Amino acid sequence: MAGSSISVNYSIRPCKSIERKMMCEMISRLTVFDYIKNYRYIGMGAKYFVDFSLLHKEFGIDDMYSMEINSSEKNKKRFEFNKPFNCIKMLFGNASDILNSSNIPWKQEKNIIWLDYDGGINSNQIQDVESCISKVESGSVVFVSFNADLGDKFKRASPKEKLEIYCDRIDNEILVKLLLPKDMAREKIYQTTNKMFDMVVKNKILERNSTIRNDDEKLMSQQLVYFKYNDSKATMLTLGWIVYKKEDIEKFKKCGFEDFEFYNSSNNPYDITVPNFTYKELAILNQNMPNVAYPIEGADFFEEEEVNAYKKIYKYYPTTFETSIAL
Template identity: 30%
Template sequence: MSASFRKIDYSLRPAKYAERKMFVEILRRLAAFQPVEDYAYIGFGSGWVSDFTLFHRALGIKSMVSIEQAVDARERIEANKPFQIRVEYDNSSSALPRMEWDRRVIVWLDYDGPLNTSMLEDVRTVAARCLSGSVIAVSVQCMRAPEYTAYELEKATDENAIGAIERFIGAFGRQRVPPEASDEDLISWPYGKLARHMLRSEIDSALANRNTGGDNPLSFLPICEIEYQDDARMTTLIGLVADAADNQRYPLCGFDRLDFMPAPGQPIRIDMPKLTIRELRYLEQQLPLGDNEVSFGAIPTSDANKFIRMYRYFPNFAVMEA
Protein backbone atom coordinates (compact mmCIF):
# COMPACT_ATOMS: atom_id res chain seq x y z
CA MET A 1 0.00 0.00 0.00
CA SER A 2 2.79 2.43 0.88
CA ALA A 3 5.77 3.46 -1.21
CA SER A 4 7.97 1.04 0.74
CA PHE A 5 8.88 -0.69 -2.54
CA ARG A 6 11.34 2.17 -3.04
CA LYS A 7 13.25 1.02 0.04
CA ILE A 8 12.65 -2.75 0.24
CA ASP A 9 13.01 -5.37 -2.48
CA TYR A 10 10.22 -7.69 -1.34
CA SER A 11 11.46 -10.44 -3.63
CA LEU A 12 14.61 -10.75 -1.49
CA ARG A 13 12.95 -11.23 1.91
CA PRO A 14 13.22 -14.99 2.53
CA ALA A 15 11.02 -15.16 5.66
CA LYS A 16 8.33 -13.10 3.91
CA TYR A 17 8.55 -15.44 0.96
CA ALA A 18 8.05 -18.42 3.26
CA GLU A 19 5.01 -16.74 4.80
CA ARG A 20 3.48 -16.25 1.35
CA LYS A 21 4.04 -19.91 0.47
CA MET A 22 2.37 -20.98 3.71
CA PHE A 23 -0.55 -18.69 2.98
CA VAL A 24 -0.93 -20.38 -0.41
CA GLU A 25 -1.19 -23.78 1.29
CA ILE A 26 -3.84 -22.38 3.65
CA LEU A 27 -5.84 -20.94 0.76
CA ARG A 28 -5.74 -24.20 -1.19
CA ARG A 29 -7.90 -25.70 1.56
CA LEU A 30 -10.77 -23.31 1.01
CA ALA A 31 -12.32 -25.81 -1.42
CA ALA A 32 -14.70 -26.80 1.38
CA PHE A 33 -16.33 -23.39 0.78
CA GLN A 34 -15.82 -22.97 -2.97
CA PRO A 35 -13.00 -23.29 -5.52
CA VAL A 36 -10.29 -20.86 -4.45
CA GLU A 37 -9.92 -19.52 -7.99
CA ASP A 38 -13.43 -18.08 -7.65
CA TYR A 39 -12.43 -15.88 -4.72
CA ALA A 40 -11.43 -12.24 -5.20
CA TYR A 41 -8.15 -11.02 -3.71
CA ILE A 42 -7.62 -7.58 -2.18
CA GLY A 43 -4.20 -6.56 -0.94
CA PHE A 44 -1.42 -4.01 -0.84
CA GLY A 45 0.70 -4.97 -3.83
CA SER A 46 3.21 -2.12 -3.72
CA GLY A 47 5.52 -1.97 -6.73
CA TRP A 48 6.44 -5.65 -6.53
CA VAL A 49 2.93 -7.23 -6.39
CA SER A 50 4.70 -10.41 -5.27
CA ASP A 51 1.70 -11.87 -3.47
CA PHE A 52 -0.57 -11.14 -6.43
CA THR A 53 1.80 -12.92 -8.82
CA LEU A 54 2.07 -15.95 -6.55
CA PHE A 55 -1.66 -16.21 -5.84
CA HIS A 56 -2.51 -15.97 -9.53
CA ARG A 57 0.07 -18.52 -10.64
CA ALA A 58 -0.40 -20.98 -7.78
CA LEU A 59 -4.14 -20.64 -7.13
CA GLY A 60 -5.60 -19.31 -10.37
CA ILE A 61 -7.20 -16.26 -8.73
CA LYS A 62 -8.18 -13.81 -11.47
CA SER A 63 -10.08 -11.05 -9.67
CA MET A 64 -7.33 -9.01 -7.96
CA VAL A 65 -7.33 -5.47 -6.58
CA SER A 66 -4.25 -3.72 -5.18
CA ILE A 67 -4.58 -0.64 -2.98
CA GLU A 68 -1.70 1.78 -3.47
CA GLN A 69 -1.47 5.19 -1.86
CA ALA A 70 1.70 6.25 -3.70
CA VAL A 71 -0.20 8.05 -6.46
CA ASP A 72 3.01 9.63 -7.75
CA ALA A 73 4.35 6.15 -8.56
CA ARG A 74 1.38 5.28 -10.76
CA GLU A 75 3.29 5.21 -14.06
CA ARG A 76 5.97 2.91 -12.66
CA ILE A 77 3.50 0.56 -10.99
CA GLU A 78 1.35 0.26 -14.12
CA ALA A 79 4.47 -0.50 -16.18
CA ASN A 80 5.64 -3.22 -13.79
CA LYS A 81 2.47 -5.10 -12.84
CA PRO A 82 2.62 -8.52 -14.53
CA PHE A 83 -1.11 -9.28 -14.93
CA GLN A 84 -4.47 -7.55 -15.19
CA ILE A 85 -4.40 -6.32 -11.60
CA ARG A 86 -6.74 -3.45 -10.82
CA VAL A 87 -4.96 -0.79 -8.80
CA GLU A 88 -6.87 1.62 -6.59
CA TYR A 89 -4.65 4.68 -6.08
CA ASP A 90 -5.85 5.84 -2.70
CA ASN A 91 -5.29 5.20 0.99
CA SER A 92 -6.85 2.06 2.42
CA SER A 93 -9.34 3.88 4.65
CA SER A 94 -10.93 5.43 1.55
CA ALA A 95 -10.47 2.52 -0.87
CA LEU A 96 -11.72 -0.39 1.23
CA PRO A 97 -15.32 0.88 1.63
CA ARG A 98 -15.50 1.17 -2.20
CA MET A 99 -14.56 -2.47 -2.83
CA GLU A 100 -17.15 -4.94 -4.12
CA TRP A 101 -18.30 -7.15 -1.25
CA ASP A 102 -20.80 -9.31 -3.16
CA ARG A 103 -18.51 -12.36 -3.37
CA ARG A 104 -16.16 -14.19 -1.05
CA VAL A 105 -12.83 -12.44 -0.73
CA ILE A 106 -9.32 -13.00 0.54
CA VAL A 107 -8.11 -9.74 2.08
CA TRP A 108 -4.49 -9.32 3.16
CA LEU A 109 -3.88 -6.02 4.92
CA ASP A 110 -0.11 -6.31 4.78
CA TYR A 111 1.16 -3.22 6.59
CA ASP A 112 4.86 -2.51 7.08
CA GLY A 113 4.41 -0.28 10.15
CA PRO A 114 3.36 -0.89 13.76
CA LEU A 115 -0.29 -1.10 14.78
CA ASN A 116 -2.28 2.14 14.79
CA THR A 117 -5.94 3.13 14.98
CA SER A 118 -6.36 3.55 11.22
CA MET A 119 -5.30 -0.09 10.76
CA LEU A 120 -7.93 -1.18 13.26
CA GLU A 121 -10.52 0.85 11.37
CA ASP A 122 -9.49 -0.88 8.12
CA VAL A 123 -9.93 -4.25 9.78
CA ARG A 124 -13.34 -3.18 11.06
CA THR A 125 -14.34 -2.07 7.55
CA VAL A 126 -13.49 -5.47 6.09
CA ALA A 127 -15.14 -7.47 8.89
CA ALA A 128 -18.28 -5.34 8.63
CA ARG A 129 -18.71 -6.07 4.91
CA CYS A 130 -17.20 -9.39 3.83
CA LEU A 131 -19.34 -12.46 3.12
CA SER A 132 -19.21 -15.69 5.10
CA GLY A 133 -16.34 -17.86 3.86
CA SER A 134 -14.03 -14.87 3.37
CA VAL A 135 -10.46 -14.84 4.70
CA ILE A 136 -8.96 -11.91 6.59
CA ALA A 137 -5.19 -11.64 7.09
CA VAL A 138 -3.44 -8.70 8.75
CA SER A 139 0.31 -8.14 9.09
CA VAL A 140 1.95 -5.46 11.24
CA GLN A 141 5.45 -4.65 12.41
CA CYS A 142 6.18 -5.48 16.05
CA MET A 143 9.67 -4.20 16.86
CA ARG A 144 8.65 -1.51 19.33
CA ALA A 145 5.50 0.54 19.84
CA PRO A 146 5.96 4.23 19.01
CA GLU A 147 4.49 5.01 22.43
CA TYR A 148 7.33 3.07 24.08
CA THR A 149 9.92 4.99 22.07
CA ALA A 150 8.32 8.31 23.05
CA TYR A 151 8.39 7.27 26.72
CA GLU A 152 12.06 6.27 26.54
CA LEU A 153 13.00 9.62 25.04
CA GLU A 154 11.03 11.68 27.54
CA LYS A 155 12.05 9.80 30.68
CA ALA A 156 15.68 10.66 29.96
CA THR A 157 14.90 14.25 30.89
CA ASP A 158 11.69 13.93 32.93
CA GLU A 159 11.44 11.37 35.72
CA ASN A 160 7.68 12.01 35.84
CA ALA A 161 7.17 11.08 32.19
CA ILE A 162 3.92 9.31 31.36
CA GLY A 163 4.50 5.55 31.15
CA ALA A 164 4.59 3.69 27.84
CA ILE A 165 1.44 1.64 28.40
CA GLU A 166 -0.47 4.72 29.55
CA ARG A 167 0.51 6.45 26.29
CA PHE A 168 -0.55 3.36 24.36
CA ILE A 169 -3.94 3.33 26.09
CA GLY A 170 -4.30 7.02 25.33
CA ALA A 171 -3.66 6.38 21.63
CA PHE A 172 -5.99 3.39 21.23
CA GLY A 173 -8.60 3.84 23.96
CA ARG A 174 -8.92 1.84 27.13
CA GLN A 175 -11.60 -0.41 25.64
CA ARG A 176 -9.16 -1.71 23.02
CA VAL A 177 -6.20 -2.50 25.29
CA PRO A 178 -6.32 -5.57 27.57
CA PRO A 179 -6.27 -4.51 31.25
CA GLU A 180 -3.30 -6.77 31.99
CA ALA A 181 -1.09 -5.16 29.29
CA SER A 182 2.15 -3.57 30.53
CA ASP A 183 5.19 -1.74 29.18
CA GLU A 184 6.87 -5.10 28.47
CA ASP A 185 4.08 -5.93 26.00
CA LEU A 186 5.13 -3.05 23.73
CA ILE A 187 8.43 -4.58 22.58
CA SER A 188 9.30 -7.51 20.31
CA TRP A 189 7.24 -10.72 20.19
CA PRO A 190 5.07 -9.77 23.22
CA TYR A 191 4.15 -6.66 21.23
CA GLY A 192 3.23 -8.89 18.30
CA LYS A 193 0.99 -10.99 20.56
CA LEU A 194 -0.71 -7.85 21.87
CA ALA A 195 -1.24 -6.55 18.32
CA ARG A 196 -2.81 -9.83 17.22
CA HIS A 197 -5.12 -9.78 20.25
CA MET A 198 -6.25 -6.25 19.44
CA LEU A 199 -6.79 -7.05 15.76
CA ARG A 200 -8.90 -10.08 16.58
CA SER A 201 -10.92 -8.11 19.14
CA GLU A 202 -11.63 -5.48 16.49
CA ILE A 203 -12.89 -8.15 14.08
CA ASP A 204 -15.03 -9.75 16.80
CA SER A 205 -16.50 -6.36 17.68
CA ALA A 206 -17.40 -5.59 14.06
CA LEU A 207 -19.05 -8.99 13.65
CA ALA A 208 -20.97 -8.56 16.91
CA ASN A 209 -22.44 -5.34 15.49
CA ARG A 210 -23.43 -7.16 12.30
CA ASN A 211 -25.06 -9.93 14.31
CA THR A 212 -27.41 -7.60 16.17
CA GLY A 213 -30.94 -8.73 15.37
CA GLY A 214 -29.74 -11.32 12.84
CA ASP A 215 -30.64 -15.01 12.82
CA ASN A 216 -27.45 -16.26 11.11
CA PRO A 217 -24.61 -14.93 13.27
CA LEU A 218 -21.09 -14.50 11.92
CA SER A 219 -17.95 -15.41 13.82
CA PHE A 220 -14.20 -15.15 13.24
CA LEU A 221 -12.47 -18.54 13.16
CA PRO A 222 -8.70 -18.15 13.59
CA ILE A 223 -6.51 -20.25 11.32
CA CYS A 224 -3.02 -19.31 12.48
CA GLU A 225 -0.71 -16.59 13.75
CA ILE A 226 2.76 -16.05 12.26
CA GLU A 227 5.93 -14.39 13.52
CA TYR A 228 9.04 -13.78 11.43
CA GLN A 229 11.95 -11.43 10.96
CA ASP A 230 13.80 -10.39 7.83
CA ASP A 231 14.82 -6.86 8.77
CA ALA A 232 12.02 -5.84 11.15
CA ARG A 233 10.03 -8.25 13.30
CA MET A 234 6.58 -8.85 11.83
CA THR A 235 3.45 -10.69 12.88
CA THR A 236 0.38 -11.86 10.96
CA LEU A 237 -3.11 -12.91 12.01
CA ILE A 238 -5.07 -15.13 9.59
CA GLY A 239 -8.65 -16.25 10.05
CA LEU A 240 -11.96 -16.93 8.36
CA VAL A 241 -15.36 -15.29 8.74
CA ALA A 242 -18.17 -17.85 8.87
CA ASP A 243 -21.89 -17.87 9.56
CA ALA A 244 -23.65 -20.67 11.43
CA ALA A 245 -23.97 -22.83 8.32
CA ASP A 246 -20.39 -22.31 7.17
CA ASN A 247 -19.05 -23.12 10.63
CA GLN A 248 -19.56 -26.77 9.67
CA ARG A 249 -17.30 -26.37 6.64
CA TYR A 250 -14.35 -25.06 8.65
CA PRO A 251 -13.22 -28.46 10.04
CA LEU A 252 -13.39 -29.91 6.53
CA CYS A 253 -10.58 -27.57 5.45
CA GLY A 254 -8.11 -29.44 7.64
CA PHE A 255 -5.96 -26.41 8.41
CA ASP A 256 -4.59 -28.22 11.46
CA ARG A 257 -3.09 -30.92 9.22
CA LEU A 258 -0.74 -28.53 7.46
CA ASP A 259 2.83 -29.52 8.27
CA PHE A 260 3.86 -26.05 9.46
CA MET A 261 1.07 -25.68 12.02
CA PRO A 262 2.41 -25.51 15.60
CA ALA A 263 0.84 -26.79 18.81
CA PRO A 264 -2.57 -25.26 19.56
CA GLY A 265 -2.33 -21.74 20.93
CA GLN A 266 1.21 -21.18 19.60
CA PRO A 267 2.24 -18.90 16.71
CA ILE A 268 4.18 -20.16 13.72
CA ARG A 269 7.73 -18.84 14.09
CA ILE A 270 9.57 -18.64 10.77
CA ASP A 271 13.29 -18.92 11.55
CA MET A 272 15.54 -18.80 8.52
CA PRO A 273 18.57 -21.11 8.74
CA LYS A 274 21.98 -19.74 7.84
CA LEU A 275 23.25 -22.36 5.41
CA THR A 276 25.52 -22.43 2.37
CA ILE A 277 24.23 -23.60 -1.02
CA ARG A 278 26.21 -26.83 -0.61
CA GLU A 279 24.65 -27.44 2.83
CA LEU A 280 21.15 -26.79 1.49
CA ARG A 281 21.67 -29.34 -1.26
CA TYR A 282 23.13 -31.86 1.17
CA LEU A 283 20.04 -31.71 3.37
CA GLU A 284 17.59 -31.66 0.46
CA GLN A 285 19.05 -34.91 -0.90
CA GLN A 286 17.87 -36.61 2.31
CA LEU A 287 14.32 -35.19 2.25
CA PRO A 288 11.45 -35.82 2.60
CA LEU A 289 12.00 -37.69 5.81
CA GLY A 290 11.94 -41.46 5.57
CA ASP A 291 12.79 -44.19 8.03
CA ASN A 292 16.42 -43.13 8.35
CA GLU A 293 17.61 -40.17 10.37
CA VAL A 294 19.03 -37.19 8.52
CA SER A 295 22.78 -36.77 8.64
CA PHE A 296 23.79 -33.20 9.43
CA GLY A 297 27.50 -33.54 8.74
CA ALA A 298 29.20 -30.28 9.77
CA ILE A 299 25.94 -28.31 9.68
CA PRO A 300 24.88 -26.77 13.03
CA THR A 301 21.99 -28.77 14.48
CA SER A 302 19.75 -25.75 15.06
CA ASP A 303 20.07 -24.54 11.46
CA ALA A 304 19.58 -28.03 10.04
CA ASN A 305 16.41 -28.55 12.07
CA LYS A 306 15.02 -25.17 11.00
CA PHE A 307 15.49 -26.15 7.38
CA ILE A 308 14.01 -29.64 7.77
CA ARG A 309 10.94 -28.28 9.53
CA MET A 310 10.01 -25.79 6.80
CA TYR A 311 12.15 -26.55 3.74
CA ARG A 312 9.12 -26.71 1.41
CA TYR A 313 8.43 -23.01 1.99
CA PHE A 314 11.90 -21.53 1.77
CA PRO A 315 13.01 -19.77 -1.44
CA ASN A 316 15.65 -21.17 -3.73
CA PHE A 317 18.24 -18.61 -4.78
CA ALA A 318 20.58 -19.42 -7.62
CA VAL A 319 23.90 -17.56 -7.73
CA MET A 320 25.68 -17.41 -11.08
CA GLU A 321 29.43 -16.95 -10.92
CA ALA A 322 31.76 -16.21 -13.78
Protein backbone atom coordinates in the same frame (compact mmCIF):
# COMPACT_ATOMS: atom_id res chain seq x y z
CA MET B 1 1.05 1.31 2.86
CA ALA B 2 3.73 0.54 0.31
CA GLY B 3 6.32 3.20 0.93
CA SER B 4 8.99 0.67 1.78
CA SER B 5 8.94 -0.59 -1.81
CA ILE B 6 11.46 2.18 -2.46
CA SER B 7 14.05 0.55 -0.20
CA VAL B 8 12.88 -3.08 0.10
CA ASN B 9 12.56 -5.56 -2.75
CA TYR B 10 9.62 -7.68 -1.57
CA SER B 11 10.47 -10.47 -4.01
CA ILE B 12 13.73 -11.43 -2.27
CA ARG B 13 12.84 -11.25 1.43
CA PRO B 14 13.32 -14.88 2.51
CA CYS B 15 10.96 -14.95 5.50
CA LYS B 16 8.31 -13.11 3.50
CA SER B 17 8.73 -15.63 0.70
CA ILE B 18 8.20 -18.52 3.13
CA GLU B 19 5.19 -16.79 4.64
CA ARG B 20 3.58 -16.35 1.20
CA LYS B 21 3.99 -20.04 0.39
CA MET B 22 2.53 -21.07 3.74
CA MET B 23 -0.44 -18.77 3.21
CA CYS B 24 -0.95 -20.18 -0.28
CA GLU B 25 -1.16 -23.67 1.20
CA MET B 26 -3.89 -22.47 3.53
CA ILE B 27 -5.70 -20.67 0.74
CA SER B 28 -5.66 -23.88 -1.33
CA ARG B 29 -7.95 -25.47 1.27
CA LEU B 30 -10.67 -22.90 0.57
CA THR B 31 -11.83 -25.04 -2.36
CA VAL B 32 -14.29 -26.57 0.11
CA PHE B 33 -16.15 -23.23 -0.02
CA ASP B 34 -15.70 -22.43 -3.74
CA TYR B 35 -13.29 -22.67 -6.66
CA ILE B 36 -10.44 -20.42 -5.61
CA LYS B 37 -10.35 -18.80 -9.05
CA ASN B 38 -13.79 -17.39 -8.17
CA TYR B 39 -12.40 -15.52 -5.17
CA ARG B 40 -11.44 -11.86 -5.26
CA TYR B 41 -8.04 -10.77 -3.98
CA ILE B 42 -7.55 -7.40 -2.29
CA GLY B 43 -4.01 -6.48 -1.33
CA MET B 44 -1.23 -3.93 -1.40
CA GLY B 45 1.03 -4.80 -4.30
CA ALA B 46 3.66 -2.06 -3.92
CA LYS B 47 5.52 -1.92 -7.22
CA TYR B 48 6.54 -5.58 -7.20
CA PHE B 49 3.07 -7.25 -7.02
CA VAL B 50 4.66 -10.48 -5.79
CA ASP B 51 1.59 -11.81 -3.97
CA PHE B 52 -0.65 -10.85 -6.92
CA SER B 53 1.55 -12.82 -9.33
CA LEU B 54 1.63 -15.80 -7.01
CA LEU B 55 -2.13 -15.97 -6.47
CA HIS B 56 -2.94 -15.38 -10.14
CA LYS B 57 -0.54 -18.06 -11.38
CA GLU B 58 -1.24 -20.53 -8.57
CA PHE B 59 -5.03 -20.31 -8.46
CA GLY B 60 -6.15 -18.37 -11.53
CA ILE B 61 -7.66 -15.52 -9.53
CA ASP B 62 -8.36 -12.69 -11.98
CA ASP B 63 -10.49 -10.36 -9.85
CA MET B 64 -7.75 -8.39 -8.10
CA TYR B 65 -7.52 -5.00 -6.42
CA SER B 66 -4.30 -3.33 -5.31
CA MET B 67 -4.50 -0.39 -2.90
CA GLU B 68 -1.70 2.16 -3.10
CA ILE B 69 -1.34 5.35 -1.09
CA ASN B 70 1.30 6.93 -3.37
CA SER B 71 -1.13 8.67 -5.69
CA SER B 72 0.89 11.34 -7.50
CA GLU B 73 0.51 11.15 -11.28
CA LYS B 74 4.09 9.95 -11.68
CA ASN B 75 3.60 7.19 -9.09
CA LYS B 76 0.30 6.16 -10.66
CA LYS B 77 2.05 5.69 -14.00
CA ARG B 78 4.81 3.67 -12.36
CA PHE B 79 2.41 1.29 -10.60
CA GLU B 80 0.34 0.84 -13.74
CA PHE B 81 3.54 0.15 -15.65
CA ASN B 82 4.73 -2.47 -13.14
CA LYS B 83 1.50 -4.40 -12.61
CA PRO B 84 2.08 -7.83 -14.18
CA PHE B 85 -1.49 -8.54 -15.37
CA ASN B 86 -4.28 -6.34 -16.67
CA CYS B 87 -6.77 -8.03 -14.32
CA ILE B 88 -5.27 -6.02 -11.44
CA LYS B 89 -7.30 -2.91 -10.71
CA MET B 90 -5.35 -0.09 -9.06
CA LEU B 91 -7.09 1.87 -6.31
CA PHE B 92 -5.16 4.95 -5.21
CA GLY B 93 -5.67 6.54 -1.83
CA ASN B 94 -5.88 5.69 1.84
CA ALA B 95 -6.80 2.03 2.52
CA SER B 96 -9.44 3.00 5.07
CA ASP B 97 -11.21 5.20 2.52
CA ILE B 98 -10.95 2.60 -0.23
CA LEU B 99 -12.31 -0.25 1.92
CA ASN B 100 -15.33 1.86 2.85
CA SER B 101 -16.00 3.18 -0.65
CA SER B 102 -18.12 1.82 -3.48
CA ASN B 103 -14.98 1.03 -5.51
CA ILE B 104 -15.07 -2.54 -4.21
CA PRO B 105 -18.40 -4.39 -4.70
CA TRP B 106 -18.63 -6.53 -1.55
CA LYS B 107 -21.90 -8.41 -1.98
CA GLN B 108 -21.95 -12.05 -3.07
CA GLU B 109 -18.16 -12.26 -3.39
CA LYS B 110 -15.77 -14.37 -1.36
CA ASN B 111 -12.58 -12.51 -0.59
CA ILE B 112 -8.94 -13.16 0.16
CA ILE B 113 -7.67 -9.96 1.75
CA TRP B 114 -4.10 -9.21 2.78
CA LEU B 115 -3.55 -5.83 4.39
CA ASP B 116 0.24 -5.79 4.17
CA TYR B 117 1.44 -2.63 5.90
CA ASP B 118 5.09 -1.69 6.17
CA GLY B 119 4.57 0.72 9.09
CA GLY B 120 4.22 0.04 12.80
CA ILE B 121 0.90 -0.78 14.41
CA ASN B 122 -1.65 2.03 14.58
CA SER B 123 -5.38 2.63 14.86
CA ASN B 124 -5.92 2.72 11.08
CA GLN B 125 -4.77 -0.88 10.71
CA ILE B 126 -7.17 -2.05 13.39
CA GLN B 127 -10.02 -0.12 11.81
CA ASP B 128 -9.20 -1.57 8.38
CA VAL B 129 -9.35 -5.13 9.72
CA GLU B 130 -12.63 -4.30 11.43
CA SER B 131 -13.96 -2.84 8.18
CA CYS B 132 -13.09 -5.99 6.22
CA ILE B 133 -14.60 -8.30 8.82
CA SER B 134 -17.81 -6.24 8.69
CA LYS B 135 -18.21 -6.86 4.96
CA VAL B 136 -16.82 -10.27 3.93
CA GLU B 137 -18.96 -13.26 2.97
CA SER B 138 -18.72 -16.76 4.43
CA GLY B 139 -15.54 -18.55 3.35
CA SER B 140 -13.48 -15.36 3.19
CA VAL B 141 -10.09 -14.85 4.82
CA VAL B 142 -8.52 -11.63 6.11
CA PHE B 143 -4.79 -11.27 6.84
CA VAL B 144 -2.92 -8.29 8.23
CA SER B 145 0.85 -7.71 8.42
CA PHE B 146 2.70 -4.86 10.10
CA ASN B 147 5.99 -3.89 11.69
CA ALA B 148 5.83 -4.90 15.36
CA ASP B 149 8.78 -2.69 16.35
CA LEU B 150 7.66 0.60 17.87
CA GLY B 151 10.89 2.53 17.44
CA ASP B 152 13.90 3.53 19.52
CA LYS B 153 11.89 5.84 21.79
CA PHE B 154 9.69 2.90 22.80
CA LYS B 155 12.70 0.66 23.43
CA ARG B 156 14.31 3.21 25.75
CA ALA B 157 11.11 4.03 27.64
CA SER B 158 10.06 2.76 31.06
CA PRO B 159 7.21 0.20 31.19
CA LYS B 160 4.73 2.95 32.08
CA GLU B 161 5.96 5.18 29.24
CA LYS B 162 5.80 2.26 26.83
CA LEU B 163 2.16 1.76 27.72
CA GLU B 164 1.45 5.42 27.03
CA ILE B 165 3.19 5.24 23.64
CA TYR B 166 1.31 2.07 22.73
CA CYS B 167 -2.08 3.47 23.79
CA ASP B 168 -1.47 6.64 21.77
CA ARG B 169 -0.84 4.52 18.68
CA ILE B 170 -3.97 2.40 19.19
CA ASP B 171 -6.12 5.43 20.04
CA ASN B 172 -9.05 3.31 21.24
CA GLU B 173 -10.03 3.50 24.90
CA ILE B 174 -12.09 0.32 24.80
CA LEU B 175 -9.23 -1.77 23.44
CA VAL B 176 -6.52 -0.47 25.75
CA LYS B 177 -8.42 0.14 29.01
CA LEU B 178 -7.34 -3.16 30.59
CA LEU B 179 -3.69 -3.00 29.49
CA LEU B 180 -0.97 -2.81 32.13
CA PRO B 181 2.72 -1.81 31.90
CA LYS B 182 3.67 -5.50 32.18
CA ASP B 183 1.86 -6.13 28.88
CA MET B 184 4.56 -4.05 27.17
CA ALA B 185 7.36 -6.53 27.99
CA ARG B 186 9.56 -7.48 25.04
CA GLU B 187 7.85 -10.74 24.05
CA LYS B 188 4.49 -10.17 25.71
CA ILE B 189 3.74 -7.14 23.57
CA TYR B 190 3.29 -9.44 20.57
CA GLN B 191 0.69 -11.43 22.51
CA THR B 192 -0.97 -8.20 23.61
CA THR B 193 -1.26 -7.07 20.00
CA ASN B 194 -2.58 -10.40 18.77
CA LYS B 195 -5.24 -10.48 21.51
CA MET B 196 -6.30 -6.97 20.62
CA PHE B 197 -6.80 -7.73 16.91
CA ASP B 198 -8.60 -10.98 17.72
CA MET B 199 -10.90 -9.08 20.08
CA VAL B 200 -11.74 -6.62 17.29
CA VAL B 201 -12.59 -9.49 14.94
CA LYS B 202 -14.78 -11.28 17.50
CA ASN B 203 -16.59 -8.07 18.47
CA LYS B 204 -17.37 -7.26 14.85
CA ILE B 205 -18.73 -10.78 14.31
CA LEU B 206 -20.97 -10.35 17.36
CA GLU B 207 -22.16 -7.03 15.98
CA ARG B 208 -23.03 -8.54 12.60
CA ASN B 209 -24.84 -11.45 14.25
CA SER B 210 -27.01 -9.08 16.27
CA THR B 211 -28.91 -8.24 13.07
CA ILE B 212 -29.20 -11.83 11.78
CA ARG B 213 -32.31 -13.76 12.85
CA ASN B 214 -31.68 -17.10 11.18
CA ASP B 215 -29.32 -19.05 13.45
CA ASP B 216 -27.73 -20.91 10.51
CA GLU B 217 -26.87 -17.58 8.87
CA LYS B 218 -24.98 -16.32 11.92
CA LEU B 219 -21.25 -15.87 11.44
CA MET B 220 -18.23 -17.39 13.14
CA SER B 221 -14.53 -16.57 12.97
CA GLN B 222 -11.37 -18.56 13.56
CA GLN B 223 -7.80 -17.34 13.69
CA LEU B 224 -5.62 -19.23 11.22
CA VAL B 225 -2.17 -17.67 11.42
CA TYR B 226 -0.02 -15.72 13.83
CA PHE B 227 3.45 -15.40 12.30
CA LYS B 228 6.46 -13.55 13.66
CA TYR B 229 9.66 -13.10 11.68
CA ASN B 230 12.52 -10.73 11.05
CA ASP B 231 13.07 -9.29 7.60
CA SER B 232 15.01 -6.17 6.69
CA LYS B 233 15.92 -5.58 10.36
CA ALA B 234 12.26 -5.32 11.38
CA THR B 235 10.13 -7.69 13.44
CA MET B 236 6.99 -8.39 11.47
CA LEU B 237 3.70 -9.87 12.64
CA THR B 238 1.08 -11.43 10.37
CA LEU B 239 -2.34 -12.36 11.73
CA GLY B 240 -5.20 -13.94 9.83
CA TRP B 241 -8.77 -15.20 10.24
CA ILE B 242 -11.45 -17.02 8.31
CA VAL B 243 -15.10 -15.96 8.52
CA TYR B 244 -17.86 -18.51 7.88
CA LYS B 245 -21.56 -19.06 8.53
CA LYS B 246 -22.72 -21.47 11.20
CA GLU B 247 -24.32 -23.56 8.45
CA ASP B 248 -20.85 -23.82 6.85
CA ILE B 249 -19.12 -25.23 9.92
CA GLU B 250 -18.65 -28.63 8.24
CA LYS B 251 -17.01 -26.91 5.27
CA PHE B 252 -14.63 -25.19 7.68
CA LYS B 253 -13.76 -28.51 9.32
CA LYS B 254 -13.14 -30.13 5.92
CA CYS B 255 -10.56 -27.44 5.13
CA GLY B 256 -8.29 -29.21 7.61
CA PHE B 257 -6.27 -26.14 8.50
CA GLU B 258 -5.03 -27.95 11.61
CA ASP B 259 -3.02 -30.25 9.31
CA PHE B 260 -0.49 -27.47 8.89
CA GLU B 261 2.19 -27.13 11.53
CA PHE B 262 2.00 -23.35 11.10
CA TYR B 263 -1.77 -23.20 11.74
CA ASN B 264 -2.01 -21.09 14.87
CA SER B 265 -5.06 -20.10 16.90
CA SER B 266 -3.01 -19.71 20.08
CA ASN B 267 -1.55 -16.54 21.55
CA ASN B 268 2.03 -17.65 20.99
CA PRO B 269 3.47 -16.62 17.62
CA TYR B 270 4.78 -19.12 15.11
CA ASP B 271 8.34 -18.00 14.44
CA ILE B 272 9.53 -18.15 10.85
CA THR B 273 13.30 -18.39 10.84
CA VAL B 274 15.57 -18.94 7.87
CA PRO B 275 18.82 -20.74 8.73
CA ASN B 276 21.78 -19.76 6.55
CA PHE B 277 23.15 -22.63 4.47
CA THR B 278 25.35 -22.93 1.40
CA TYR B 279 23.90 -24.52 -1.73
CA LYS B 280 25.85 -27.73 -1.07
CA GLU B 281 24.48 -27.85 2.47
CA LEU B 282 20.94 -27.32 1.20
CA ALA B 283 21.36 -30.16 -1.27
CA ILE B 284 22.29 -32.74 1.38
CA LEU B 285 19.66 -31.45 3.78
CA ASN B 286 16.94 -31.82 1.14
CA GLN B 287 18.11 -35.34 0.34
CA ASN B 288 17.43 -36.23 3.98
CA MET B 289 13.98 -34.63 4.26
CA PRO B 290 11.42 -35.15 5.62
CA ASN B 291 12.42 -38.17 7.76
CA VAL B 292 15.79 -36.78 8.73
CA ALA B 293 17.97 -38.74 11.12
CA TYR B 294 20.48 -36.78 13.14
CA PRO B 295 23.46 -36.72 12.79
CA ILE B 296 23.29 -36.58 8.99
CA GLU B 297 25.64 -39.03 7.36
CA GLY B 298 28.41 -37.21 5.52
CA ALA B 299 27.46 -33.90 7.16
CA ASP B 300 27.71 -34.47 10.89
CA PHE B 301 28.85 -30.86 11.36
CA PHE B 302 25.22 -29.66 11.41
CA GLU B 303 23.78 -28.76 14.78
CA GLU B 304 20.58 -30.63 15.56
CA GLU B 305 18.82 -27.35 16.31
CA GLU B 306 19.51 -25.92 12.84
CA VAL B 307 18.47 -29.17 11.15
CA ASN B 308 15.15 -29.13 13.02
CA ALA B 309 14.66 -25.46 12.15
CA TYR B 310 15.15 -26.23 8.46
CA LYS B 311 12.83 -29.25 8.63
CA LYS B 312 9.98 -26.92 9.62
CA ILE B 313 10.30 -24.77 6.50
CA TYR B 314 12.19 -26.83 3.88
CA LYS B 315 9.14 -27.09 1.59
CA TYR B 316 8.86 -23.31 1.53
CA TYR B 317 12.55 -22.39 1.47
CA PRO B 318 13.34 -19.74 -1.20
CA THR B 319 14.89 -21.17 -4.35
CA THR B 320 16.62 -18.03 -5.66
CA PHE B 321 19.95 -19.06 -7.17
CA GLU B 322 22.70 -16.80 -8.48
CA THR B 323 24.30 -18.82 -11.29
CA SER B 324 27.61 -17.00 -11.14
CA ILE B 325 28.15 -18.42 -7.62
CA ALA B 326 28.16 -21.96 -8.97
CA LEU B 327 30.54 -21.24 -11.85
